[in-house]
Amino acid sequence: TNEKLVDVIKIPEVIEKAKKEIYEENKLKKVEEEEKKKVIKAEFMEIINFIRINFQVTGKVHDEDALESQLIQVLQTQFKNKNFVRQFSTGIQNRLDILIDGKFVIELKIPESPVVLRNLYGQLRDYWEEYDEICVFILRLDGFDSKVIELWTERYKNDFGIESIVKDGE
Numbered sequence: 001t002n003e004k005l006v007d008v009i010k011i012p013e014v015i016e017k018a019k020k021e022i023y024e025e026n027k028l029k030k031v032e033e034e035e036k037k038k039v040i041k042a043e044f045m046e047i048i049n050f051i052r053i054n055f056q057v058t059g060k061v062h063d064e065d066a067l068e069s070q071l072i073q074v075l076q077t078q079f080k081n082k083n084f085v086r087q088f089s090t091g092i093q094n095r096l097d098i099l100i101d102g103k104f105v106i107e108l109k110i111p112e113s114p115v116v117l118r119n120l121y122g123q124l125r126d127y128w129e130e131y132d133e134i135c136v137f138i139l140r141l142d143g144f145d146s147k148v149i150e151l152w153t154e155r156y157k158n159d160f161g162i163e164s165i166v167k168d169g170e
Contacts, residue, residue, distance in 0.1 A: 037132070044104050044133040048163050050078055051106075057139060057169040064108045067139055067169075068097055071108070075100075094126060105134040110169075111144060117152040121159075128160045136162060139169040 055074055061067045072084055088099040098106040111117050127134055153164035
């Protein structure tokens, strides 16, 4: 009949319209996800920039635990609305030095040799699979080659997009 013939002719139009609606819906979801990521990145960068500009290591630091204590104390004072967890266990072997709001990671290192920074690369790769926003904080002691630190921080940035902060200390 003519009615059925008209319906058959409209099927491709209906399919095309449905495809366009699905495409637009997916496009909207992607835009929303990108905006959410931008907000999270900005929130993370606020913390990182604060550390870069305002945090000064005080006194002689004997180990990463002491550095972690200093940093946490300053961050908790500045960012009262954030939840900071020290030594957050990610599994059998790995512990995040500082986890902020369950989504931001700060990994601290006081390298005594280039091997420490090389091993950190593998650690960061594991963290990168789970967390989007990671920062490495390196305390460079006198006598440690700045070029070695530069080499590794560039690799962290280029391979994973991980920010690094390097400060001098005793």
